[in-house]
Amino acid sequence: MQPQPQTSVASASSTKTWKVWWQLTRPHTLTAAFVPVFLGTALAVYEANIHIGLFFAMLIASLFLQIATNMFNEYYDFKRGNDTADSVGIGGAIVREGVKPRTVLNAALGLYGISIMIGIYICMNSTWWLAAIGLACMAVGYLYTGGPYPIAYTPFGEIISGFVMGMMLILISFYIQTGFISMTSILVAIPSFILVGGIMLSNNIRDLDGDKEFGRKTLAILIGREKAVKLLAAMFVTAYVWVFILIAANIVSPWLALILISAPKPLKAIKGFKGKTIAFEMIPAMKHTAQTNTIFGLLLAVGLFMAYIT
Template sequence: MSSGSTNDIQASLNERGGFHVWWRLLRPHTLTASFVPVFVGTMVAVVDRNGTIAFGLFLAMMLASILIQAATNMFNEYYDYVRGLDNEESVGIGGTIVRDGIRPKTVLFLALSFFAIAVLLGVYICILSSWWIAVIGSVSMMIGYLYTGGPFPIAYTPFGELVAGFFMGPVIVGIAYYIQAGVINWGVIAISIPIAICIGAIMMANNIRDRAGDEANGRKTLAILLGHEGAVTFLAANFILVYALTILYMFLGMLPWWSLISLLSAVHAIRAVKSFSGKGSPVEMMPAMKGTAQTNTFYGMLLGISLLISVFLG
């Protein structure tokens, strides 16, 4: 591709040089899937511990989760390039390799470095909680690598949303809760389900946007199996389930009535679904991707804040 065409793509995606090259490599719009579960799990523990929080463990868990997510994104960038799936026109990637000229080995090195730092943070967490966390964390990191690495990448199958939702929903929320409370219960697992659905929705939105290109490259994602309209309908149904569960949990006393504020995030969910409808090109669907990520961010943060409010205001 000519440099002019590459510049056109970068302009349409508002891609800039310098520091922004490395920031895009992290795929910041996806990092909401790493910090929201930690925040929610911790806030549930704060409620159960009557306002008590171990800030050191909270910060270590938050940073480790973000690092693992960022490293997973880098593995995605690296392996999609190695397999010839990304090019200068690809949308939704960091573009650091195919458009900015960053060496593939540099991206791989950074991913492994992020994993290494996450391991050190994990050791700190284990020392102050339980070494079983090391086992769960190791499995989570392996899944992060296998999501796009290895001979059978999970992201290329219909199970990408399910796997991502499970490990970044119940697993991360559960760990964040356990290292604060020292126990685990079914209540926090139930509360993690809407979070898991929101995170799976981010992956679904990504796959809806990339559906045509993924199908041409032989992938079998859920969005490909459902088709564009079917996938958008499925995404909408997932958002409805998130809010239905939230309301149910409030009636059951599992969440405080303050959690009604989390329903404000539905504005972004509606916007995301509408932005996908009738759109054909990946660039046109970028606002829908943003809206889906914002749904997770605002839902999770408002839910966590509602829990914190309930501690101090009842």
């Protein structure tokens, strides 16, 4: 039997390590970080010349904060005994791949540290008041699953995550380019607020049985699975209708009707949740929910850019 070349073994090990850490980022959630930055910047083109450095700084910082939040989630759910090797929807680095819990925590703190450095650059080129807002957003990311009373274990996870990741990221991205907040930027941010909250709700619908077993009091648990799915559907409808109200009121361009291209995704999400009770079976529905936020937000940005150049 021929011995396996060391280079081949090292390559396979490196590939596996990369995959473990990639899964730990929970890539399906990252749209909640980068889409608002694109949208806030698209809104800003009407008011100012875009500072490319600030755009990329905001984009990278937002992604790092989302990844760090996911790592805190992985760490604290493990420490509380909520995650096992059979858990669905987790990165699994600790319970499946044997990564040391402290390594995951340190990685999250390291990403926070890098985000702070990037934040200093953003503040130097905009306003230092953003430092307080940025630190508050970081605190929410940590407290979502960290601390004695994790936000994720309460009925407020959807509204808080939607506000911070959906609305605040858009408004900050807009502000650093323009130096002010407009009413239009707030109104256009509302659908993102709703859809990011929808990602969290879809996660809680999928995890309802396991969360209930561990004593969580999420919104999905309090109102029940069937009503939670109906609420998610209502959130989808509200996000789409809101944009058309803005179009009808001549607040935004008819180009934003491009969002209709994304309509099949929320329909598939709701269909995927209906009648399902097994977490694994609901993974596709959760992915469709995240994809709704991605495609909807990017189409909004495209519509804004098209209206600007035409």
